[in-house]
Amino acid sequence: MATPKTEAFSRKEQDLAAFAKALAHPARIAILKVLAQNNECICGEIVEVLPLAQSTVSQHLKELKEAGLIDGNVDGPRSCYCINWKAFEKFNAEFSSLFHKLKDQQAKSCC
Amino acid sequence: MATPKTEAFSRKEQDLAAFAKALAHPARIAILKVLAQNNECICGEIVEVLPLAQSTVSQHLKELKEAGLIDGNVDGPRSCYCINWKAFEKFNAEFSSLFHKLKDQQAKSCC
DNA sequence: TTCTTTTATCGTACAAAAACGATAAATATT
DNA sequence: AATATTTATCGTTTTTGTACGATAAAAGAA
Known part of the structure; x- marks a missing residue:
């Protein structure tokens, strides 16, 4: 009974969480x-x-790639990785959006 | 031999990763x-x-609280939680800083 | 062709996260 | 005082993450 309930949340919440998860390790940063x-x-x-x-x-x-944050091209026996700026921009925008949405309602806070 | 090597990274990387980890679940968002x-x-x-x-x-x-993103006051038998805006601002700023630092060097990218 | 270099994947081990029920602790209510 | 309400914590189970060595696969060099 420890099955994650990911699908019980909205797609946007899932996407944001997945993005955050990709950044949730110092090595990946x-x-x-x-x-x-x-x-x-x-x-x-x-x-x-x-x-x-x-x-x-x-x-x-691999995790960064699967999250869409980086791309990778095979170059002979080597692998060349680079940041997927488009995806990065998208998530950055969504994050900022969340931050601002939250902040706009700051006045209502009870604490 | 699966001991996390968190301390092998910079404090800033650790902090950012910890913040991201706190957001890395749709329920917490x-x-x-x-x-x-x-x-x-x-x-x-x-x-x-x-x-x-x-x-x-x-x-x-509890995880959000330990990450510093929310505060909680006991109110009788109930518990009142609220967002810690100061911490939120701080992390948002650090994230934006990372985004922009990365983006500023976009021209150098090889892919 | 054989050998070397480079990287992805496999297998494995341990650690941490996610989820729940049950219970304890604290305060209200009767 | 007894009961009800509310929430944190404990114990447990399952899943996922982290890390490594070993090996496979692919391409370049000898």
Whole structure:
């Protein structure tokens, strides 16, 4: 009886939560920074910078990719990753929207 | 050997990840919406609205509180929760900062 | 072709999260 | 004082996340 009740919530809430989940690990935030700072964005470079095993980094990259936050192209034996700016913008906008919606009703707060 | 390596990352990365983790569940996003929309923000009201058991909601409230996103005052036998706007602002600002830092380097991207 | 490099995936182990019922604690109500 | 209401916490189960080593797959180099 520990089945997650994800579908019991609205699609927007699910999407926002999924986005937040993708960012909910310091390694994945670090990866995004590396992707933004390096021209190369080769998997191996990320592995060198992070204090994690190659397989673990690969796993984090997969999660970011599945969340739609990054893209990855195979380049010979290597893999080149980069940020999906369109998706990033979209989620950033939705987050800001949530923040502002919440803030607009601040006056009603009881505490 | 599945011990999390959280401390191996920068404090800022840890903080952002912790904030994201607090938002990484649709129930907690829904709770924040309820807190913003209702004057009362009594635990019982949240339980009524959410498709979860009382104990589960209480657990989510605890996580939001520990993340610093909400405050809670005991009011007789009831508990009144409200959003901690200061913390919210802080994290929103840090998130926007990350977004913009990343975006500023978009031109360098290789993909 | 053989060997090396690079990365994804598999298998595994442990940790943490998600969900619930039951119960305890605290305050109102009768 | 006894009872009811409200919510936090405990104990438990199941699922998901985190991490690693080992290995497979794919491409380049010898």
